[in-house]
Amino acid sequence: MVPGVLPRAGATNSLVDVAGLRVGHARRVGGGFRTGTTVVLAPAGGAVAGVDVRGAAPGTRETELLDPRNLVERVHAVVLSGGSAFGLGAACGVMSRLADAGVGFPVxxxxxxxxxxxxxxxxxxGGAFRAVPDAALGAAAYDAALGPHAAASPVPSPRRTPAPDGEAAAGGGDGAVACHAGPARGSVGAGTGAMAGGLAGGTGTASAVLPDGTTVAALAVVNAVGSVLDHRDATLAGAAYGLPGEFDHLVPPAPEEAAAWEPADAPSFNTTIGVVATDRTLTKAQCGKLAAVAHDGLARAIRPAHTMTDGDTIFGLATCARPAPGQDTFQDVLAAAADVFSRAVAQAVLAATGRAGAPAYLDVFPSALRSRA
Structure with missing residues (x-):
């Protein structure tokens, strides 16, 4: 990286700044549901992929294929979902959509x-234990990713207030499906029912364009038992890695607000999952390393991370639109991967919608929002 020259955020400060990637989210809230699914679609021809699993209780599928020793080189989509192991069924809807479009490994x-x-x-x-994402919700997220405005979807405001009972505005009391696309953040997709250290968790995303034009970006679904706060002043720990201007609207909250914060008993099972991607040409092994270093960013933004009840999993993707990096450039890509994942974690919590038992960050710490006066 050029000394003294900082990366800048991409046009949307999100995963879709890596050209060719598309993102779609679908959620169900109401009627016992509070969950969702997020789909990351690869460009035509797929993306080279790797994975790194650090949590001791993962729920995954097809990760063995991403071992560099195994046959398949490219993936056609990555699915992130709520629903614990039940939610893996959402990937079946995405597979069906892709197969109908003739996209896949030829056999x-x-x-x-x-x-x-x-x-x-x-x-x-959401109240019902088995109200989980299914193949239909996965297909809805896929369709959202293909929407005509997927790369230009508005980013929700970071200021959130508790939703009304039943969340009719979020899809209806009967659990109707609501979809978002592209750089949407907060209580969308797989992050719909997420919690983060007693606060509302969610889906976050961030990007960095390096001085040589390389793009590195991340999408994180933050559902952590660990705290997302800096223990010294209750700021968002991941915000410390923000680019100039990114989190300038935040200040350390008033000491009395920080001292008063006592999160409710944390849930016993958790997990933060996500995708980190670049437009550089990487091997499967290098994509695995990209995912591994992104876990450093996860651990900077969440403490503790990778516990026995977390299933922390990050996928690494390379779209291969730009040439393979030299050693120094690859080092820069890895460093950026950790930083964008930390920023994505902070963005997820900042944009999440508060609810009973899981308040929004700015509802607990209102003084953290810098005065506009």
């Missing part, structure tokens, strides 16, 4: 789409 008689997936534990967050 005799057709194609088999390669769709790795990981899930968070959010069972019962």
């Amino acid at each position: 005799e008689g057709g194609v088999v789409p390669i769709v790795p997936a990981a899930v968070i534990f959010d069972l019962g967050r």
Whole structure:
């Protein structure tokens, strides 16, 4: 990296700043549901992929395919979902959509789409234990990713207030599906029912464009038993890695607000999952390393991380639109991967919608929002 030259955020400060990637979210809230699914679609021809699993209680599928020793080189989508192991079924809807479009690994008689997936534990967050994402919700997230305005979807405001009982505005009391696309943040997709150290968790995303034009970006679904706060002043720990201006609207909250914060008993099962991606040409092994270093960013933003009841899993993707990096450039890509994941964690918590038992960050610490006066 050029000494003294900082990265800048991409146009949307999100995963879709890596050209060719598309993101769609679908959620169900009401009627016992509070959960959702997020789909990351690869460009035509797929993306080279790796994975790194650090939590001791993961819920995943197709991760063994991403071992560099194994056959498949590219994936066609990655699914992140609520619903614990039940939510892995959402990937079936994405597979069906891709197969219908003729996208997948060619075999005799057709194609088999390669769709790795990981899930968070959010069972019962809407009241019904088995109200979980299914293949239809996965298909809805896929459709959202293909929407005509997927790369230009508005980013929700970071200021959140508790939603009304039943959350009719979020999809209806009967659990109707609501979809978002592109750089949407907060209580969307797989982050709909997420919690983070007693606060509302959610889906966050961030990007960095390096001085040579390389793009590195991340999407995180934050559902952590660990705290997302700096213990010294109750600021968001991941915000310390923000780019100039990114979190300038935040200040340390008033000491009395920080001292008064006592999170309710944390849920016993958790997990933070996500994707980190670049437009550089990487091997499967390098994508695995990209994911591994992104876990450093996770651990900077959440403490503790990778516990026995977390299933922390990060996928690394390379779209291969730009040439393979030299050693020094790859080091820069890895460093950026850790930082963008930390920022994505902070963005997820900042944009999340508060609710009973899981208040929003700015509802607990209102003084953290810098005065506009």
